[in-house]
Amino acid sequence: MIKVMAVNAGSSSIKYKLFEMPEEKVICSGLVERIGHDDAHFRIKYGENKHDDYLPIKDHSFGVELILKALTKFGIVKDWSEIKAVGHRVVQGGKYFNKSAIFNEDTEAKVTKLVPLDPLHAPAHLMGYHAFKKALPDA
Numbered sequence: 653m654i655k656v657m658a659v660n661a662g663s664s665s666i667k668y669k670l671f672e673m674p675e676e677k678v679i680c681s682g683l684v685e686r687i688g689h690d691d692a693h694f695r696i697k698y699g700e701n702k703h704d705d706y707l708p709i710k711d712h713s714f715g716v717e718l719i720l721k722a723l724t725k726f727g728i729v730k731d732w733s734e735i736k737a738v739g740h741r742v743v744q745g746g747k748y749f750n751k752s753a754i755f756n757e758d759t760e761a762k763v764t765k766l767v768p769l770d771p772l773h774a775p776a777h778l779m780g781y782h783a784f785k786k787a788l789p790d791a
Contacts, residue, residue, distance in 0.1 A: 655679065655734050657791070660741040661780025663772050664688055666715050670728065670735070680728050684715035696722045712776070716783040738784045738791050742777050744770035755781055 653672045660667040665685040672679050680698035692709035695702065696719070703726070709715050723729045740755055746769055748762040760781065767774040784791070 654736050655729065657735050657738045657784070658741075659738055659780055659784060661712060661776050661783075663776045666712060666719070666780060668719060670723070680723070680726075682719065682722075684709060684718060687712060687715055694718050694722075696726065698726060698728050701726070712779040713783040713786065716780070716787055720787055732788055733790065735788055735791050738788060740777060740781050740784075743773040 654674070656671045656673050658669045658671065664687045665683060666687070667681075667683045669681040670679045671677060680696055682694070682696035684692065684694050686692040687709050688711065690708045691706055692715075694705045694707065694709065694715075697703075703722070709718065720732055723735075724731070729735065739752075742749065742763055744766050746762075746766045748766070749759075753759050760778065763774055763778060763781075
């Protein structure tokens with residue numbers, strides 16, 4: 653089975669779901685909120701289980717690290733390489749995007765150009781993209 657992560661990275665949060673494809677079965681979901689604060693909140697829900705933690709989360713990269721470590725800690729995946737793709741929600745597509753697109757260097761450049769149109773969300777989308785790309789370079 654192929655596993656795909658859907659991500660919505662905001663200015664101080666990351667919401668996520670891990671799907672088993674092609675069935676589109678949700679394997680787990682959760683969030684990281686209050687990124688940049690000492691009392692940030694991490695949550696993961698899987699099956700009938702839910703785990704919450706409150707801790708300092710300094711940035712999106714650390715939030716992504718928490719998410720991925722929880723996936724192996726709770727036996728949701730054996731190895732991060734099971735995640736074959738990561739989809740990122742981008743709020744403002746401007747003149748460049750009116751449907752889904754592969755997030756590559758060209759897409760990154762266009763989202764960067766959109767920062768003035770959406771200064772709150774676009775930088776966060778890019779932070780989320782970079783954090784997941786660093787942790788899952790083959791996804």
